[in-house]
Structures are given as structure tokens and as C-alpha cells.
Amino acid sequence: MHRPRMTVTGARVRLTEAGWDTDLAYEVIAEPLRPLEDHEVLVRVEACGVCHRDLIDRAGRFPFQTYPITPGHEAAGVVVAVGAAVRAFAPGDRVATMHRDSCGECASCLAGETSLCERSAWVFGILADGGYATHVIAPERALFAVPRALPAAEAAVLHCTFGTAYRDLVTLGGLRAGERVLVTGANGGVGSAAVQIAARLGAEVVAVVRAESHAAALRALGASAVIVAADGRFSEGVGKIDLALDTVGAATFPAALRTLRVGGRIVVVGNILAERVALNLGYIITLGLRIIGGSGATAAEMERLLAMHREAPFAVQIDRVLPLSRADAAQRLVRAGGLRGRVVLSCSAEE
Ligand SMILES: [Zn+2]
Ligand SMILES: [Zn+2]
Known part of the structure; x- marks a missing residue:
């Protein structure tokens, strides 16, 4: 099947080393999209939550943390393109990320416990580039469907909270x-x-x-x-x-x-x-x-949670929304504490 080669124009944030001495880097990008693997999805990110875990990632507490990497495991956005074997999503769909993907074949996955997958290797912000970016590539099994009506900042933080x-x-x-x-x-x-x-x-x-x-x-x-x-x-x-x-x-x-x-x-x-x-x-x-x-939820659990949210909206607490370019300041705000809800990075917020 012929697919036109796309150029990704946007920006991304990079963590280049562990710790707080060096600021997160903000890079403007305009590069050809690498061909998507069969089960991959390209998402145009609307918003990404800044989670306490991002600080743990940045501090280098996980021994398998890789550098340089784009942080963030709480991205929500719109599907732009899909790999040849993707069945769950199509361009135009609204999606958000879970913490990681799942293989669909191990004992945990077969039991429906996909967040306990024994073979998952795609962990946003630690092993794979995450959502502090205008675009993210994700395996379809690392995404869940999000209703269009949900504000992007809410959609972003819903899974992890x-x-x-x-x-x-x-x-x-x-x-x-x-x-x-x-x-x-x-x-x-x-x-x-x-x-x-x-x-x-x-x-x-x-x-x-x-x-x-x-x-x-x-x-x-x-x-x-x-x-x-x-x-x-x-x-x-x-x-x-x-x-x-x-x-x-x-x-x-x-x-x-x-x-x-x-x-x-x-x-x-x-x-x-x-x-x-x-x-x-x-x-x-x-x-x-x-x-x-306990840790993150499965796509099936997100579907049930979203049904409850649709029936009568929960109060999703967002302290403030900052532009993607202020990712370093956003992490330092979360680190300082005392916020009333999440800080969310937006790809459309005013600079
Ligand atoms: Zn989180
Ligand atoms: Zn599995």
C-alpha cells in the first residue's frame, strides 16, 4: 500500500541527562516521518500531563532510564497516521497514552491484565519517547480511545489519576x-x-x-x-x-x-x-x-471509567496549563509542590 511520506513539523522536549543541573531542552523539529511499523500510530499531541513520576524519571531513579529521551507518559491527541496492521484506531480518532504497551500474548495479557504485561518494552519517558512533544509515535496497544468532547488537558491526565x-x-x-x-x-x-x-x-x-x-x-x-x-x-x-x-x-x-x-x-x-x-x-x-x-489501568478499565465520567463528570483537578516550551519550568513547579491539581503542557497554549 502506498503511503505518502510525511514531514513532521513541530517541537519536542529532551531530557539529556539525569538530574536538575541541566534544563530540559526544547527543540524545534522539521523532519521526515520514519516509516511507521505495522502496529504503530502517529499522534498529534494536544496536551501532556506533568506527573510526579516524570520527576522520578528525570532524577534517574529507574536503572533502565535511557538518554536522550522525550519525557511524558500522559499525552492526549489526535491520530494522524497508522501502520498497516493497526485496527483499533484510524486518522482523526482521539486517543491518549497509557504508561506502556502490552504484547497481547503473555499470561497477563491473555488474562486481560495488560498493564501487567511481562514483555512490554515500550515505556513512555523511560524507554520510548513520550508526550512532551507535538507528535508521539506509539504502539496501538499503548493507547486508549478518548471522546472528542473531553478537554485535552483532562484527557491527558485521566489515565494516570x-x-x-x-x-x-x-x-x-x-x-x-x-x-x-x-x-x-x-x-x-x-x-x-x-x-x-x-x-x-x-x-x-x-x-x-x-x-x-x-x-x-x-x-x-x-x-x-x-x-x-x-x-x-x-x-x-x-x-x-x-x-x-x-x-x-x-x-x-x-x-x-x-x-x-x-x-x-x-x-x-x-x-x-x-x-x-x-x-x-x-x-x-x-x-x-x-x-x-497497583499501577496504571488497562484500556478496558479506561473504557469503564470514561463511561462513568460521561454519565456524571468527575472533577479533574488541573492547576495550570503551560506551553510545551515551558516544560522545564513546569517540572520545577511540580517539584516545588503546593499545587492544586496537575500541571499540563499544551501544544496550543500561548507562548
Ligand atoms: Zn503519570
Ligand atoms: Zn503481554
Whole structure:
């Protein structure tokens, strides 16, 4: 089949070395598009979220991080061209990226657990160029369909926030209506999404935060109770919890574990750091607790989440939108903290 050779005109951001001494580079590009492999899709990026994980990538915490690379795993945009074997998408379709692709053939993939694919090698921002760019090439299995009506900034961040929370609560956590759910780091991207999803599914939600200033907003999002605990000690007086979602890590995990009822479940997500916590194994054994690790959602989970979002829109919290050329400043803003929602890079925002 004859396909005309396209020239990609746009820009991309490059991470050239680990750390914060060198700014991310912003490069204007006008180069011929390499021929797409059979299962690849070329996407014109509209927006890309700046995630806390991008900072971990930049710091070089993953031993398999490659350089130079275009950061970003939260891109949303429009399909421009597809490889010969692509079936899921066609030019003009709206799509967004998941964290990585999946092979479709390993035991995890055959079980529908594509985000646990054992052979996935296309990891945006770490092993493959990501979404801090006007264009991204992605295997079709690393993309999910997004409705046209969704604002680009929302579409970009939905997978890593609401998708992750949905998978953790529903698929991994087995959340049922009427259960009591505890969410730590409830003001964060995954946390505030989890509060909304759990409340929507009929759970009684206990939100844990470090500062009182978040309490009113979390109640408005559906939390029945908000516990302010600056020191990570909050297990007293919470009452028995069926399912906990710990989005913080070592600072909150021990207390979150202590809140669980006999047979309770806790899903840990978020900070991929070299943190250690001490566990009393006897406590876990005698109470029959389940500790589960969570990460990004599958395309099927995104479809279910998007159906809920269509039915009654969730509050997707975006602190600000910056132009792609300000990617370095955007990462430094996220690093400084104190934001109310995500920072998103836009390919159409004013310079
Ligand atoms: Zn992310
Ligand atoms: Zn697989």
C-alpha cells in the first residue's frame, strides 16, 4: 500500500541527562516521518500531563532510564497516521497514552491484565519517547480511545489519576457498595480521584491529608470524613476499614494497614521510591490481610471509567496549563509542590 511520506513539523522536549543541573531542552523539529511499523500510530499531541513520576524519571531513579529521551507518559491527541496492521484506531480518532504497551500474548495479557504485561518494552519517558512533544509515535496497544468532547488537558491526565484509582479500587481492591474505604494522600491526583470514584460507587470514604486546608474540598468531592494527620499517625478512632488505598508510601502505610478489619485489603500505589517499611508478618497473617500493588489501568478499565465520567463528570483537578516550551519550568513547579491539581503542557497554549 502506498503511503505518502510525511514531514513532521513541530517541537519536542529532551531530557539529556539525569538530574536538575541541566534544563530540559526544547527543540524545534522539521523532519521526515520514519516509516511507521505495522502496529504503530502517529499522534498529534494536544496536551501532556506533568506527573510526579516524570520527576522520578528525570532524577534517574529507574536503572533502565535511557538518554536522550522525550519525557511524558500522559499525552492526549489526535491520530494522524497508522501502520498497516493497526485496527483499533484510524486518522482523526482521539486517543491518549497509557504508561506502556502490552504484547497481547503473555499470561497477563491473555488474562486481560495488560498493564501487567511481562514483555512490554515500550515505556513512555523511560524507554520510548513520550508526550512532551507535538507528535508521539506509539504502539496501538499503548493507547486508549478518548471522546472528542473531553478537554485535552483532562484527557491527558485521566489515565494516570482516575484510571489508576479505578483499577486500584475496583479491579484490584474489589470495592463493593457500602464498604468503608480509606484514602491517604487524598488531595493528590490519584487520591482525589479515588475519593470521587469510591463515593460514586457507594462507599463511605475516609480521606487522610496532611493539612486542614484540603478538608472542605474533599468533603465536596464525596469524603464522609477527613482526617488531618501531619505525622502519618491516624489509625486511632478511624473505625474498621474494608479497603485502604495508600498513595503516599512509608509515611502513611503502617497506619493505613492498622485501620483494616479482619480480611481487609490495602492497595499501594504512587511513589516508586527505594522506601522500606517494617511489617509485622504475624499481624498480616492472623488478620488475613491482603497487600496489593497497583499501577496504571488497562484500556478496558479506561473504557469503564470514561463511561462513568460521561454519565456524571468527575472533577479533574488541573492547576495550570503551560506551553510545551515551558516544560522545564513546569517540572520545577511540580517539584516545588503546593499545587492544586496537575500541571499540563499544551501544544496550543500561548507562548
Ligand atoms: Zn503519570
Ligand atoms: Zn503481554
